Structures are given as C-alpha cells and as structure tokens.
Amino acid sequence: MTAVPQERRVITAIPGPKSQELQARRNAAVAAGVGSVMPVFAARAAGGIVEDVDGNRLIDFGAGIAVTTVGVSAEAVVRHATAQLADFTHTCFMVTPYEGYVAVAEQLAELTPGDHAKKSALFNSGAEAVENAVKIARSYTKRQAVVVVDHGYHGRTNLTMALTSKNMPYKNGFGPFAPEVYRVPVAYPYRWATGPDNSGPEAARQAIEQITKQIGPENVAAIIVEPVLGEGGFIAPGKGYLPALRDFATEHGIVFVADEIQSGFCRTGQWFACEDENIVPDLITTAKGIAGGLPLAAVTGRAEIMDAAHSGGLGGTYGGNPVACAAALGAIETMKELDLPARARHIESIMKPRLAALAEKYDVIGDVRGRGAMLALELVKDRATKEPAPEATAALAKACHTAGLIVLTTGTYNNVVRFLPPLVIGDDLLNEGLDILEQAFSEI
Incomplete structure (x- = not known):
C-alpha cells in the first residue's frame, strides 16, 4: 500500500509544470471528447489525499466519482x-x-x-x-x-x-x-x-x-x-x-x-x-x-x-x-x-451542519441536500426564482481546485456542487476541505 501523508500540500500552481507537460502529451494523443475535471495528473493516492506528479497533495472530495469509497489502494x-x-x-x-x-x-x-x-x-x-x-x-x-x-x-x-x-x-x-x-x-x-x-x-x-x-x-x-x-x-x-x-x-x-x-x-x-x-x-x-x-x-x-x-x-x-x-x-x-455505513453517517454529521451554515451566510446557496457522504449544494442566482447559477458553480469549483481541494459539479442545470469523499477520509481533512470551500465562497 502506497504511503501518502494525509496532509494537503500545494507547492506549485495548479496545474504544476509536470502536469502541464503531461497535458501537452495528452492533447496530442487522447481524443478531445474525453474530459477531465482537473488538469492535474495523479502520481499516487491513499486515504483522503491524491498526490500529483508535481508533489501537490489534494484533499479528495470526489473519490473518483464515488468509486474509491474504501480509499485508493485500500x-x-x-x-x-x-x-x-x-x-x-x-x-x-x-x-x-x-x-x-x-x-x-x-x-x-x-x-x-x-x-x-x-x-x-x-x-x-x-x-x-x-x-x-x-x-x-x-x-x-x-x-x-x-x-x-x-x-x-x-x-x-x-x-x-x-x-x-x-x-x-x-x-x-x-x-x-x-x-x-x-x-x-x-x-x-x-x-x-x-x-x-x-x-x-x-x-x-x-x-x-x-x-x-x-x-x-x-x-x-x-x-x-x-x-x-x-x-x-x-x-x-x-x-x-x-x-x-x-x-x-x-x-x-x-x-x-x-x-x-x-x-x-x-x-x-x-x-x-x-x-x-x-x-x-x-x-x-x-x-x-x-x-x-x-x-x-x-x-x-x-x-x-x-x-x-x-x-x-x-x-x-x-x-x-x-x-x-x-x-x-x-x-x-x-x-x-470498518462499518462504513456508520462512517458515512459520521461524515454527514460533520459536513451537513457546516454546509447549512454556509447556506445561512451565502444567498447563492439555494439548497443543501443529500445523505451520508453523498451531499450537495445547489447554487442559484436568486432564491426566490431559483434560477440556476452555473457560472458561480464553475467558479467555486475552480477556486477549490486551485487551493488543493477536489470537488465535482453536477446537475441538469450544471449548478450543483457535489461531495463524495472516500469514507475512510480523516475528520481533519474533512474540516480542512470545508474551510477551503468556505474561503472559495468568500472569493466568488
């Protein structure tokens, strides 16, 4: 099992130079229809951290779209x-x-x-x-x-x-x-x-x-x-x-x-x-x-x-x-x-109150929803009309990515930020990721 320190670390711009080199090779060899959420290339991963080829360690709130539930390299x-x-x-x-x-x-x-x-x-x-x-x-x-x-x-x-x-x-x-x-x-x-x-x-x-x-x-x-x-x-x-x-x-x-x-x-x-x-x-x-x-x-x-x-x-x-x-x-x-159903409920008990507090603070958040470690925020331009806010959603995700937090967007209207952390993620990384999310809201 790969030993990856369970600590966020951002030592280059996101993406870093090695990721940029790989991105150039990808552009030449991989079909354009295959998209990626982030332009960083993974080198190793474990628990709640993905380390890229430049040595940056990113907090993982995506779990490969709900795949690495038990962690990467369990x-x-x-x-x-x-x-x-x-x-x-x-x-x-x-x-x-x-x-x-x-x-x-x-x-x-x-x-x-x-x-x-x-x-x-x-x-x-x-x-x-x-x-x-x-x-x-x-x-x-x-x-x-x-x-x-x-x-x-x-x-x-x-x-x-x-x-x-x-x-x-x-x-x-x-x-x-x-x-x-x-x-x-x-x-x-x-x-x-x-x-x-x-x-x-x-x-x-x-x-x-x-x-x-x-x-x-x-x-x-x-x-x-x-x-x-x-x-x-x-x-x-x-x-x-x-x-x-x-x-x-x-x-x-x-x-x-x-x-x-x-x-x-x-x-x-x-x-x-x-x-x-x-x-x-x-x-x-x-x-x-x-x-x-x-x-x-x-x-x-x-x-x-x-x-x-x-x-x-x-x-x-x-x-x-x-x-x-x-x-x-x-x-x-x-x-x-590890009784991961209970762990998912524990993650909800940490994340959902903090997401609700963000909704109290920022009008762009129209809805907080989900269960366990499958949680989401729906962003809107106006709470009365509930008009979707896809631009704000994209900007929020980008701000999180730049700070070293992997988040995913979703929704029919492209206005939902979803959270799918590995169920083995530590509480410290959960809270740090939520701190980054809060900072991203203040920026947008």
Missing part, C-alpha cells in the same frame, strides 16, 4: 487483487469459471435488500449493468417498454443514453437512440411547484398517470430509478415517491430496477440508498464503489427474474474479471470491518 483490496494477479489475470468466466465470481455473487445476495432468493451477473461498467437489467426484464416480462425518470442518468451506451435525461454532454449529437424508452416526472423537492412535502405523492401520481395513459402498464418491462439521482443533482426523491412506484410495479408485473451505481455500497449511510424507504427492488444495478477502483459491475435480483435470460444471453469477455472480483471481495471486507 489494504484489503490490494492484498486480494495482488494474490489473484499472481495466480491468473483472466480465463473468461464463460470459458473456465473461477471461485471469485461466485463469491462476489454470494456477497451481493447477502448484502442487497430483501430476503428472497437472489442471483447475480457481473459486468464491467455501470452502463453495462443497466443495459443488461433491461435485457433481463424484457426477457422475463416479454414486454418492451422501459420507464425512466426526469433528471436520471444511466450511462453512455446507445440504450443508456436513451435512458438518460441530460442532453449535454451525454447525448448531444450521438443519436438516434434506442426506442421504447419513456420518461416520467420525478419528485425533485427543491424545485417542486407546490413545495417539497407535496413532491413525493404528487410526482408519483403524475408518473403513474402518464404510464397508464401513454404506454399502458401491460406493455412496461421495467421502471428504472436511482434512489438518489446522481448526475441529475443528488436529488433524493420526495418521501412516498419511490414506494408508490414500487407498489405500482408490483401490481402490474413490472420489474422495478434500483440503479444504485452511484448511491450504493455504504455511500448514503446505508448499504444501499433504497433501504431509506424500505424499497426492495426486483433488480439492483451496482458498480463504482463495488471493487475499490477496479472495473466491475453487477445486476442482482430475484432468482426467477435473473434466470429468465437464456443460457449464453448474458456475459462478456471481461465481465467479472478475476482480479476485479478479488478487489471487490477486499472492498466488501473493508466496508464490513
């Missing part, structure tokens, strides 16, 4: 993956299977909500997991229509772009998209016209009415929703919305899919965000935090639904790679040993 992840590397890197589970894949599926059956019989299939990315959840649901129901919600994000493949709400940068110019995808309203408490408390039941009624009138529930294979919407702006749907959709799906034989790719694996203070309202999904998609930084994703669900696809219908050459599976077992071991 001891158990490195130990399990290293042992597997020494044995073999690949055989393809569809050719000669191996125990690691089975062990990950067993862990997913144990950890995901519900006490019914469950099975899993493993893939490489979140988009693959969502796409295969649709395949499984269609195979099981013999129906075609898929319902998703406004502000949702599900990936960058052709089908998952169709499922995703936001045009720029995810969909613009990349169509035509897959058919039989229908979008319904979501309960966005901060922006709900009749107030946040009404958002859940009212949005659910609107969504169910649209499905009933425009599609016909008998034609719907799956309803897919993120229990906390990630790219849409860390929106936790108003209370009652998810249970109403879950009940509607059950009543009409629709497969209810919880997309927990960003919100899963302890991130919100529970193993999975759908547990907040006791939602037991038929299928749950996971990725990001599952394997401590190695590429792995899964669809887990009711055994009879998972078994609906014919033999050979699910898979992929690299799906459930043995090294990634070993890393996942190490990550889950770490989550259990």
